[in-house]
Amino acid sequence: MNLTLWIVQGLLAFAFIAVGSLKMFAYEKFKAQSEKKGPVGITRGLAAFIGFAEITGGLGIVLPMATNIAPSLSLWAAVGLSTIMLLAIGFHLRRHESAVAPGILLLLAVFVLFGRFSHWT
Numbered sequence: 001m002n003l004t005l006w007i008v009q010g011l012l013a014f015a016f017i018a019v020g021s022l023k024m025f026a027y028e029k030f031k032a033q034s035e036k037k038g039p040v041g042i043t044r045g046l047a048a049f050i051g052f053a054e055i056t057g058g059l060g061i062v063l064p065m066a067t068n069i070a071p072s073l074s075l076w077a078a079v080g081l082s083t084i085m086l087l088a089i090g091f092h093l094r095r096h097e098s099a100v101a102p103g104i105l106l107l108l109a110v111f112v113l114f115g116r117f118s119h120w121t
Contacts, residue, residue, distance in 0.1 A: 001115065004115075005111075005112055005115045005116060008108050008111060008112055008115075009061050009062050009065070009074070009112055010062065011108065012058065012061050012081065012105065012108055012109060012112065013058040013059065013061055013062045014058070015058070015105060016054040016055065016057055016058030016061075016081060016105075017054070017055050017058040017059065019051075019054055020050070020051040020052065020053070020054030020055035020057075020058060021051065021055060022051070023047045023048065023050055023051030023054070024047070024048050024051030024052055024055065025051075027044050027047050027048070030047060031047075037095065037096075037097060038095075040095075050084070053080065053084060054081075054084060056077075057077050057080045057081040057084065058081075059077075060073055060074060060076070060077030060080070061074050061077040061078055061081065061109075061112065062074070064077075065116075074112075074116060075113060075116055075117060078109050078110075078112045078113035078116070079113060081105070081109040082106055082109040082110055082113065085102045085103075085105050085106035085109060086106060088102035089102045089103055089106065
């Protein structure tokens, strides 16, 4: 189970760092991709904030446990990423878009949260 949790944590870290970097450092590319079905209404500042949150969550879900420095922070990162994905699902559903990708990421983050939380109790 521990190996499975590490694999999922690594996948989540990769996904969130990649997407967060796109939002934070390549806003024009992110905007062009997201506005294929119409204007999104996400400003550069909001995209940068979301990107920063996703990058820090991606790092936070792996680094504290990997370095054994405050490993409980990985749990909080999983909570934060789950919250971001819940909001992303609502955003995509309002736009009548598929919410499958954020739904899968939400399930993976919740899996890590409960898998690691059972270790702490």
